[in-house]
Ligand SMILES: Nc1ncnc2c1ncn2[C@@H]1O[C@H](COP(=O)(O)OP(=O)(O)O)[C@@H](O)[C@H]1O
């Protein structure tokens with residue numbers, strides 16, 4: 359489970375003393391998630407999520423992420439709100455880690471999104487981009503194209519162990535991505551990790567979005583590419599469901615129509631998005647001890663998605 363840092367009763371009580379929430383009446387670690395430690399916290403006032411930030415999160419980026427959530431709340435977008443302590447600040451330290459309490463969102467995350475849910479996710483993603491179009495914070499995408507070659511360096515054997523011959527495919531993908539990565543597309547704040555486990559639904563309607571800790575400023579269409587990868591493939595077989603892709607793109611474009619340059623760039627953006635998640639999964643797969651409580655995600659799923667993108671010719675292959 360994703361609890362890297364244990365919080366004992368005394369540490370929690372001292373931490374809560376700085377808030378106007380009252381003492382904890384329930385507190386337990388959350389199994390889902392892989393990046394940070396998350397606890398479900400309940401006080402007489404309400405339910406909350408307590409997050410302690412771990413390995414991939416740079417402390418200097420935390421004010422940007424808190425600002426994104428505050429800004430979304432201001433715009434009425436369904437996202438959690440960081441809870442301010444008595445000194446007016448949400449960001450604190452707990453058990454030696456940066457920590458925050460955020461409000462709890464109700465809703466269910468989907469294990470197998472249907473076509474209508476993909477459409478509503480597309481609508482929600484465009485509204486998310488729109489809501490943050492006047493957010494003044496800025497953060498570079500530290501997991502974009504320049505990071506990929508260095509991330510793969512030294513991992514060649516590990517990739518071949520997953521699938522014989524994979525390393526040479528990855529190396530040529532990396533070269534092609536570097537040479538053809540699009541510049542000057544419409545940009546803004548992107549979520550950058552809007553997977554089904556970070557979205558809540560009630561029936562076919564998106565009711566909430568969580569986990570903004572990869573958010574950054576980048577091409578808006580790259581966020582669509584991440585979502586097409588995460589929502590529109592059937593299980594882990596590398597089979598793209600064009601009906602789901604068409605619905606997501608139509609949903610998105612009902613709020614923000616794509617420019618021609620964004621449509622043209624979609625295949626390479628999708629390939630890059632698949633590479634980004636393949637690489638972080640490969641690193642975690644190789645570096646997580648077998649007896650760890652956190653179960654790393656299998657990189658093979660994204661190696662298979664890369665296979666689809668390598669052969670895609672244009673926007674129409676994605677349902678455009
Ligand atoms: N604001 C929230 N409301 C309700 N549940 C939440 C909220 N934030 C996180 N969760 C729960 O905690 C889990 C892990 O959160 P997430 O932010 O995805 O962790 P990580 O950053 O480690 O990937 C989610 O899958 C969800 O079940």
Ligand SMILES: N[C@@H](CCOP(=O)(O)O)C(=O)O
Pocket residue numbers: 390391392393551553555556569635638639655
């Ligand atoms: N979505 C990423 C892993 C990051 O985990 P999350 O729990 O923060 O969504 C992946 O699937 O590789």
